[in-house]
Amino acid sequence: MNDKSSDQLNDSLTKLTELTELDIARIEANQAALELLLVLDQTKHQIVTAESITGGLIFSTLVDIPFGGSNKYGSFVVYDSEAKRIQLGILVNNIYSLKCAEEMAISALKKSSATIAISATGNAMPRAGEKKHLGHLEHLEHLEHLEHLGHLGEVFIGLAGYVDDKIIVVSTAHNFCSNSEICSKWCAKPEIELASYIEDSSYEINRNVSQLIRNKTVAMALGLCKKFVLEQKLLVDINKKIDLNESL
Numbered sequence: 001m002n003d004k005s006s007d008q009l010n011d012s013l014t015k016l017t018e019l020t021e022l023d024i025a026r027i028e029a030n031q032a033a034l035e036l037l038l039v040l041d042q043t044k045h046q047i048v049t050a051e052s053i054t055g056g057l058i059f060s061t062l063v064d065i066p067f068g069g070s071n072k073y074g075s076f077v078v079y080d081s082e083a084k085r086i087q088l089g090i091l092v093n094n095i096y097s098l099k100c101a102e103e104m105a106i107s108a109l110k111k112s113s114a115t116i117a118i119s120a121t122g123n124a125m126p127r128a129g130e131k132k133h134l135g136h137l138e139h140l141e142h143l144e145h146l147e148h149l150g151h152l153g154e155v156f157i158g159l160a161g162y163v164d165d166k167i168i169v170v171s172t173a174h175n176f177c178s179n180s181e182i183c184s185k186w187c188a189k190p191e192i193e194l195a196s197y198i199e200d201s202s203y204e205i206n207r208n209v210s211q212l213i214r215n216k217t218v219a220m221a222l223g224l225c226k227k228f229v230l231e232q233k234l235l236v237d238i239n240k241k242i243d244l245n246e247s248l
Contacts, residue, residue: 122155153177
């Protein structure tokens with residue numbers, strides 16, 4: 001290896017060691033988007049998203065991949081509770097729940113000509129006075145009895161698609177703060193500092209926590225969607241899908 005190659009290798013290794021938890025989350029989100037789009041391109045599916053916690057980041061990450069335009073339908077960004085009810089007709093009271101994620105995915109699918117829907121809701125917003133509960137919620141599926149959690153890092157993801165004569169939906173709950181160094185730093189901050197976080201270093205910690213949770217949500221949602229497409233026999237015939245929609 002010549003000196004130039006050696007220097008380039010050392011530079012690359014230095015950059016790798018300088019990657020933060022947030023950097024890695026963003027890389028994983030983009031990798032998951034690429035992998036999903038390759039599958040969607042092969043299977044001829046088109047995707048729509050219904051996003052609360054991620055504010056459109058799931059679909060934006062897909063758009064960042066410079067191919068597969070025909071596989072991207074669009075996104076319902078429904079951050080506020082009222083937006084969920086007006087745009088998607090969400091009925092469940094607890095927006096921090098698997099039931100809400102499921103309703104969001106089903107509604108996005110029915111209100112579009114897409115064949116697959118992803119939804120995401122949860123809490124990625126550190127705020128003053130919040131109970132510093134990181135939780136231990138892992139991959140818990142179909143737990144409709146979980147009520148009014150809304151703790152930092154707890155996220156609910158829904159997936160919906162058409163199989164035979166019905167819509168099928170699966171959902172997953174996860175806590176992204178349970179093993180996070182960034183979230184741990186946030187929890188170590190005194191409450192008095194959180195109350196004025198915009199004016200001091202707490203702002204950066206809050207921002208990093210929020211972005212970390214959102215990017216991890218994106219990576220998980222896209223990865224789960226890839227698995228969903230590969231494991232389920234989902235309809236891709238738009239005409240059949242529209243007929244089904246009218247009867248649902």
